[in-house]
Amino acid sequence: MKIDVKKIDGSIEEYIEIGCHARDGRVNDIIRFVENLDGNISGTKCGKRYSIPVSEIFYIESVDNKTFIYSSKDCFETAVKLYEFEELLGDRYFLRISKSVVLNIMKAESVKPALNGRFSCRLVNGEEVIISRKYVNPFKEFISKKV
16 A cells, blocks of 8 residues: 655645545544544543543543543543443544553553453553453454454
8 A cells, every 4th residue: 555645735624535446444444543533522630621632542541430531641530431431432442441441542552461361551651551351352352353
């Protein structure tokens, strides 16, 4: 596959054009990846409201009935429940990896086995999250479809 990148004038809206023989799974994956870069989610930090780009979210965690959004450097609180994020972002490379965490797969750097059938996932920012036993098989299935 050949990739062309063309610089355009700042007055023109940015766009992506895909030339393909047929719209197959590979093209659909490219489209979903690009769509994953678009959109924002609202969160609060120190009493201020922020708009967090979906592409900057590493994972979302629920702790003590509160939901937190983690980016590379910041943590934001949100009123949205974890299951709602799972439904909202499920088609955008986000996957439930434990009872309390939804992970942005695009931020995963490596995965290795851990104790008791769990897996440890190292993120591109160096942080590690645990994939619980219950979610290991769905994680493997998800990854095998995307590779």
